[in-house]
Amino acid sequence: MSQQQFENFTASSLYCEKCKAAMPVRERLLLILPDKEIYDYLCTGCASSVGQREITAGEKMMAQATAPRRPRRRSPVRRIQL
Numbered sequence: 918m919s920q921q922q923f924e925n926f927t928a929s930s931l932y933c934e935k936c937k938a939a940m941p942v943r944e945r946l947l948l949i950l951p952d953k954e955i956y957d958y959l960c961t962g963c964a965s966s967v968g969q970r971e972i973t974a975g976e977k978m979m980a981q982a983t984a985p986r987r988p989r990r991r992s993p994v995r996r997i998q999l
């Protein structure tokens with residue numbers, strides 16, 4: 918579930934040197950550290966690494982806090998028809 922949330926703010930395509938084009942990328946968790954996680958981005962065309970990204974604990978908390986947007990509960994409005 919949290920994977921989908923990350924996709925919202927990560928780049929879905931990056932420039933690939935081998936393909937010489939902006940290619941859609943696949944995100945792969947490379948390393949988990951106590952204070953951050955490192956993700957590797959692989960080109961979906963040639964499967965070579967086109968970039969890496971560090972997500973710090975703070976960023977992750979922010980993502981988790983903002984991602985699941987709960988609709989505000991509205992009190993039911995009663996319409997009175999005359």
Ligand SMILES: [Zn+2]
Binds near residue numbers: 933934935937940
């Ligand atoms: Zn490529």
